[in-house]
Amino acid sequence: xxxxxxxxxxxxxxxxxxxxxxxxxxxxxxxxxxxxxxxxxxxxxxxxxxxxxxxxxxxxxxxxxxxxxxxxxxxxxxxxxxxxxxxxxxxxxxxxxxxxxxxxxxxxxxxxxxxx
Amino acid sequence: xxxxxxxxxxxxxxxxxxxxxxxxxxxxxxxxxxxxxxxxxxxxxxxxxxxxxxxxxxxxxxxxxxxxxxxxxxxxxxxxxxxxxxxxxxxxxxxxxxxxxxxxxxxxxxxx
Numbered sequence: 765x766x767x768x769x770x771x772x773x774x775x776x777x778x779x780x781x782x783x784x785x786x787x788x789x790x791x792x793x794x795x796x797x798x799x800x801x802x803x804x805x806x807x808x809x810x811x812x813x814x815x816x817x818x819x820x821x822x823x824x825x826x827x828x829x830x831x832x833x834x835x836x837x838x839x840x841x842x843x844x845x846x847x848x849x850x851x852x853x854x855x856x857x858x859x860x861x862x863x864x865x866x867x868x869x870x871x872x873x874x875x876x877x878x879x880x
Numbered sequence: 881x882x883x884x885x886x887x888x889x890x891x892x893x894x895x896x897x898x899x900x901x902x903x904x905x906x907x908x909x910x911x912x913x914x915x916x917x918x919x920x921x922x923x924x925x926x927x928x929x930x931x932x933x934x935x936x937x938x939x940x941x942x943x944x945x946x947x948x949x950x951x952x953x954x955x956x957x958x959x960x961x962x963x964x965x966x967x968x969x970x971x972x973x974x975x976x977x978x979x980x981x982x983x984x985x986x987x988x989x990x991x992x
Contacts, residue, residue, distance in 0.1 A: 768923070795978050807924075807969065807982040820979060855923055859978060867912065867973040867980055871923030 768872035770856050776878045782844040785875045788837055789858030797869060798831055798841050799855040807855075813839065846879045853877070882907045884970050886983035893960055894991050901955040901986050903944075903970035911972040913937075913946050913953040914980065918967040927955075927968070962990045 769788040777783050789796045797812040811821040816833045824831070828847070833839040843850055853876050857869040887902040905911065912931045916924040928937030933948035942957045953970060970983040 797979065806984040809979055809981075812979050814978070857923070861978075867914075867978050868926050868929070869924075869980055871925070873921070873923050 768856055768858050768870055770854075770872035770875050772875060773873065774876045774878075776880065777846055779847055779879055780845045781879075782842065783846045783850075783877060783879075785841040785854050785856075785877070787839045787841070787856030787872060789839070789856070790860075790870055791837065792860060793858035793870070794861040795859040795867075795869075796833060796839050797857040797859070798839070799857065801853045801855060801874070802851075810841070843877075846877075848879045851877055851879050882911065882972060882974050882981050884972055884981055884983035886968075886970050886986050889967075889985070890987040890989060892989045892991065895962055896959045897990075899955070899957040899960045899964075899988070901968055901970075901988070903953045903955065903983060905951050905953065905970075905972050907951075907972055907974055909975035910948075911974050913944070914971040914973070915942070915944055915953070915955050916969040916971060916982075918969065918985070920966070924969060960988075960990050962992050964988060965990045 771786045798810040801807045810823045811831045813833045831841045853874045855874045857871045859867050859869045883906045885904050914929045915927040917927045918924045928939040930937040930946035936945045944953050944955045967985045967987050969985045971980045973980050
C-alpha cells in the first residue's frame with residue numbers, strides 16, 4: 765500500500781482565496797483524521813471521521829473551515845476564505861479499528877500551506 | 881480533560897549518549913499511550929505504544945513503560961545515533977475513543 769496520500773505537498777495562496785486540501789487514506793482503514801501543526805500550537809486535531817461520518821469536529825477553528833469525506837477513499841479539508849493565520853502544515857492520518865483506544869494512526873506527508 | 885505534557889526541547893546529545901524524554905499525562909480511565917516520531921519533512925510515524933499499566937513498549941532500541949502511579953510514559957534509549965535526530969511526540973487515546981491527544985513534541989538533535 766502506498767500509505768496515506770496528501771495533495772498538494774505545498775500550497776501558496778493569497779488571503780481571501782479558497783484552499784482545498786486532499787487526502788486518500790489507506791484502503792480498509794475505518795478512521796480518518798485531519799491535524800494542523802504549527803510552531804505555536806503544536807499538533808491539533810481538527811476533525812475525524814469514522815466510516816465516512818464526521819464524529820468530532822470540535823477542533824475546527826471556525827466556520828471558514830469545512831471537511832468532507834464523500835467516500836472511503838477520499839477526504840477534503842477546505843478553507844474559505846483563507847487568512848495568513850491559517851498558514852501551517854496540515855496532516856491527514858488514517859487508522860484501522862483494532863480495539864477500543866488501540867489507535868495506530870498512519871500519517872501522510874502533510875500539506876504545507878502558506879497564506880500571504 | 882485529557883492532556884499530555886512533554887519535557888521542553890530542544891534536546892541536543894552526542895552520539896552514544898543515553899536519552900530520556902519525559903512525558904506525563906492527565907486522563908480519565910485507562911488511556912493507551914504512544915510515542916510517535918517525525919523525521920524532517922515527513923509525517924508522524926508510530927514508534928511504540930503501551931495499552932495498559934506496567935506495559936513496556938519497545939522499538940528500534942527505544943523503550944517506554946506505562947506508569948499509572950506516576951501518570952508517566954518516559955521515552956528512553958541507551959545509545960543514540962545521529963539518525964535518531966527527529967521530533968518526538970508523546971500521545972494518548974482515551975479509553976473507548978479513537979482520537980489521539982498529542983504533547984507539544986520534543987526536538988532531538990544528535991551530534992556525531
